[in-house]
Amino acid sequence: MFESLSQRLSTVFDKLTGRGALSEADVGEALREVRVALLEADVALPVVKDFVARVKDRAVGQEVVKSVTPGQMVVKIVHDELVATLGTEGADLNLNAVPPVAVLMVGLQGSGKTTTSGKLAVRLKKDRKKVLLASLDVYRPAAQQQLEILARQAEVGSLPIVMGEMPVAIARRAMDVGRREGYDVVILDTAGRLHIDQELMAEVAQVRDAVKPTETLLVADAMIGQDAVTLAREFNEKVGVTGIVLTRVDGDARGGAALSMRAVTGRPIKFLGLGEKLDALEPFHPDRIAGRILGMGDIVSLVEKAMETVEQDEAERLAKRIEKGKFDLEDMLAQFRQVEKMGDLKGIISMLPGIGRLGDQLKDAKLDNKVVGRQKAIILSMTKAERKNPDLIKASRKRRIAAGSGGTVQDVNRLLKQYQQMADMMKKVGKLGQKGLMRHGLGGLLPPGMGKKFGR
Amino acid sequence: MSGKGLFGRLWGKKTAETEPAAEVESEALGHAAEEASELAAAEGAVPPAAEPEAAGVPAEVAGNGWFARLKAGLSKSSSRLGQGLADLFTKRKLDDEALEELEDLLITTDLGVATARRVTERLAKTRFGQDVEPAEIKEALAEEVAGILAPVARPLVPDPARKPHVVLVVGVNGSGKTTTIGKLAKRFRDEGRSVTLAAGDTFRAAAVEQLKVWGERTGCPVVARDTGADAAGLAFDALAEARRRGDDLLFIDTAGRLQNKSDLMAELQKLVRVLKKQDETAPHDVLLVLDATVGQNAHSQVEVFKDMVAVTGLVLTKLDGTARGGVLVALAERFGLPVHAIGVGEQAADLRPFEASSFARSLVGLE
Numbered sequence: 001m002f003e004s005l006s007q008r009l010s011t012v013f014d015k016l017t018g019r020g021a022l023s024e025a026d027v028g029e030a031l032r033e034v035r036v037a038l039l040e041a042d043v044a045l046p047v048v049k050d051f052v053a054r055v056k057d058r059a060v061g062q063e064v065v066k067s068v069t070p071g072q073m074v075v076k077i078v079h080d081e082l083v084a085t086l087g088t089e090g091a092d093l094n095l096n097a098v099p100p101v102a103v104l105m106v107g108l109q110g111s112g113k114t115t116t117s118g119k120l121a122v123r124l125k126k127d128r129k130k131v132l133l134a135s136l137d138v139y140r141p142a143a144q145q146q147l148e149i150l151a152r153q154a155e156v157g158s159l160p161i162v163m164g165e166m167p168v169a170i171a172r173r174a175m176d177v178g179r180r181e182g183y184d185v186v187i188l189d190t191a192g193r194l195h196i197d198q199e200l201m202a203e204v205a206q207v208r209d210a211v212k213p214t215e216t217l218l219v220a221d222a223m224i225g226q227d228a229v230t231l232a233r234e235f236n237e238k239v240g241v242t243g244i245v246l247t248r249v250d251g252d253a254r255g256g257a258a259l260s261m262r263a264v265t266g267r268p269i270k271f272l273g274l275g276e277k278l279d280a281l282e283p284f285h286p287d288r289i290a291g292r293i294l295g296m297g298d299i300v301s302l303v304e305k306a307m308e309t310v311e312q313d314e315a316e317r318l319a320k321r322i323e324k325g326k327f328d329l330e331d332m333l334a335q336f337r338q339v340e341k342m343g344d345l346k347g348i349i350s351m352l353p354g355i356g357r358l359g360d361q362l363k364d365a366k367l368d369n370k371v372v373g374r375q376k377a378i379i380l381s382m383t384k385a386e387r388k389n390p391d392l393i394k395a396s397r398k399r400r401i402a403a404g405s406g407g408t409v410q411d412v413n414r415l416l417k418q419y420q421q422m423a424d425m426m427k428k429v430g431k432l433g434q435k436g437l438m439r440h441g442l443g444g445l446l447p448p449g450m451g452k453k454f455g456r
Numbered sequence: 457m458s459g460k461g462l463f464g465r466l467w468g469k470k471t472a473e474t475e476p477a478a479e480v481e482s483e484a485l486g487h488a489a490e491e492a493s494e495l496a497a498a499e500g501a502v503p504p505a506a507e508p509e510a511a512g513v514p515a516e517v518a519g520n521g522w523f524a525r526l527k528a529g530l531s532k533s534s535s536r537l538g539q540g541l542a543d544l545f546t547k548r549k550l551d552d553e554a555l556e557e558l559e560d561l562l563i564t565t566d567l568g569v570a571t572a573r574r575v576t577e578r579l580a581k582t583r584f585g586q587d588v589e590p591a592e593i594k595e596a597l598a599e600e601v602a603g604i605l606a607p608v609a610r611p612l613v614p615d616p617a618r619k620p621h622v623v624l625v626v627g628v629n630g631s632g633k634t635t636t637i638g639k640l641a642k643r644f645r646d647e648g649r650s651v652t653l654a655a656g657d658t659f660r661a662a663a664v665e666q667l668k669v670w671g672e673r674t675g676c677p678v679v680a681r682d683t684g685a686d687a688a689g690l691a692f693d694a695l696a697e698a699r700r701r702g703d704d705l706l707f708i709d710t711a712g713r714l715q716n717k718s719d720l721m722a723e724l725q726k727l728v729r730v731l732k733k734q735d736e737t738a739p740h741d742v743l744l745v746l747d748a749t750v751g752q753n754a755h756s757q758v759e760v761f762k763d764m765v766a767v768t769g770l771v772l773t774k775l776d777g778t779a780r781g782g783v784l785v786a787l788a789e790r791f792g793l794p795v796h797a798i799g800v801g802e803q804a805a806d807l808r809p810f811e812a813s814s815f816a817r818s819l820v821g822l823e
Contacts, residue, residue, distance in 0.1 A: 042751030042752050109802075110629070142665035224749045248628070
């Protein structure tokens with residue numbers, strides 16, 4: 001149901017024909033769309049307003065780089081600002097303290113604290129740290145057992161459970177055991193609590209005072225909505241947060257909460273939870289989250305990648321031919337070569353916006369770079385005349401080409417059909433003129449239904 | 457309450473320039489409301505350790521405590537919205553600017569941009585340009601929202617002809633499925649029905665133990681296997697057992713799964729197919745449990761789970777925070793699935809039928 005930001009912006013900018021600097025009016029209209037896109041991605045409203053104001057300052061008067069549409073330009077500015085706001089990657093755990101170092105895990109019920117505790121333990125163990133896991137969750141049934149099981153799976157220490165012991169006492173005992181038994185890190189997993197539950201917030205503050213944690217990680221679900229700001233602010237004010245862990249990033253939520261929480265607390269997002277397995281914890285990459293929030297796949301990096309690899313004269317030559325409504329098999333071959341240069345086909349297609357939902361279909365399509373190779377071989381088995389004038393290719397020529405390329409006549413037919421579709425499309429693009437081609441960007445260079453065709 | 461800072465800062469900036477008096481006044485009101493709700497919470501709250509006791513309290517008696525708790529929970533969550541509205545509409549004309557701010561306020565409850573816009577547009581149709589007071593605009597807003605929600609406020613009614621009436625409970629990880637089952641079991645046990653629980657979350661560590669605790673609390677037999685066992689097989693056995701006993705209800709817990717994990721969703725479909733081998737009509741209800749803090753992703757959750765396992769109704773949990781669950785309004789508009797219950801706390805008695813008008817009024821900060 002969500003349109004990607006690039007789609008939204010292309011409707012705004014389709015009306016614009018002029019180039020040059022972005023005017024205040026253009027930017028204003030674009031930013032209304034940006035605002036909606038951010039809100040649909042669950043970025044909290046006050047954060048959205050602040051963000052949009054900053055982008056506006058940066059965008060007005062900005063020169064539109066040749067060969068990019070104004071829409072793409074705005075996307076780029078928004079993206080860069082998002083990445084800047086989300087912070088830098090590689091903020092690892094701070095363990096600079098006398099061991100055992102206490103790491104306190106806090107968050108709402110069901111945000112994934114216990115699983116994340118287990119994942120952190122696995123990660124620290126890889127760094128040759130001796131880790132003790134202790135559950136302070138005396139409220140949820142079987143929560144302590146859950147952490148005990150995870151500790152066993154992670155092959156790290158687990159604080160023996162004493163029924164009826166209260167959280168602060170458990171925390172103290174954990175630190176004692178940590179000191180006595182020479183642990184490097186003690187991870188304290190607390191009960192889920194609502195940030196407005198004064199009693200439980202006071203309790204976790206007492207735990208904090210008792211163990212003086214070096215890290216207090218706020219664990220939050222990537223699916224969380226507008227309440228992310230309140231949540232983050234309350235936890236930060238009442239308990240003091242040193243970092244954020246965003247969980248369930250492997251879901252299809254846009255994850256705007258990341259931006260909200262980062263903006264409100266100023267604390268770094270340290271890790272992303274990407275699955276149910278204990279090794280599914282990754283360092284934070286602002287790029288990745290920025291792309292998700294905007295729902296634009298990695299269009300920015302696609303554009304950048306394209307600009308690097310597709311040679312400019314080649315593109316211009318092609319553009320001229322298309323303008324004249326000409327597109328032959330030589331051109332198709334040139335395109336296959338470009339696709340190959342840009343890397344893995346699957347990778348490129350997954351970078352295109354809106355493709356996320358097609359994930360399953362793509363999986364079925366079994367896209368394969370080898371297919372491109374085979375298609376190339378077919379064209380290379382043709383004579384120059386055939387490539388320039390595909391109408392020449394009849395039955396006996398087809399047999400020769402098939403034999404030459406090591407395939408069957410059906411393969412040749414399929415390629416010719418595909419060529420026909422592309423040629424038709426190029427004619428349409430040609431009518432729009434060169435600007436049209438640029439506007440359609442690389443999407444226009446890929447034949448329609450390419451995934452399916454290649455899947456055979 | 458420092459949480460007030462959100463609206464205080466947001467809306468306060470504008471109102472403070474023009475109406476400093478109103479700001480102070482509504483802030484004072486906010487404190488009063490907060491105190492009141494804290495009182496109510498103190499009355500209604502039972503320390504978590506005493507939970508098994510609370511489970512023994514008859515429903516009517518617990519009703520008072522629950523109402524206080526709901527009020528406490530919801531009024532906490534809505535007092536800021538209410539205050540925001542108060543700031544907005546104190547002696548004000550309902551003009552474009554006011555409507556835009558109203559729309560923003562709705563957005564902060566997770567209503568979503570499109571739904572917030574429609575609701576304010578409908579409001580504008582009848583009252584545009586009039587001088588409005590906060591109470592009046594809140595009433596009107598609550599009416600609009602309640603109008604959307606009323607058709608979906610339908611309780612979960614087990615069919616007495618089914619022995620058992622099979623209820624499959626699904627949702628993403630951490631949404632509160634197991635706790636909801638515990639609470640539902642408690643409610644139906646209090647009504648004198650026989651209930652069996654099936655610990656179908658065979659994936660998460662200690663999930664089976666968690667449901668077993670609820671089984672003990674509510675006096676329901678729990679069908680369980682070891683973690684890692686096949687959930688569909690377990691559900692099949694649980695249904696056979698419940699049929700043999702002639703139980704009224706069977707609740708089947710499932711492992712939390714993100715809706716975009718197609719293999720896990722296929723596993724859920726298999727569970728349903730296996731159930732149908734014994735009873736073609738089963739499951740009779742498929743409840744999707746949603747966390748009130750969820751934002752716009754709730755759309756995707758409902759859409760996919762509905763497609764995959766024919767969800768028949770929703771339960772909204774954790775409504776005792778500041779999250780207001782406004783996305784429910786958008787979901788009601790789009791899918792029209794019944795909302796059977798809301799969870800307002802961690803006690804066994806904290807699950808209540810969903811009432812459109814009280815939810816709507818709480819959402820906009822009335823009551």
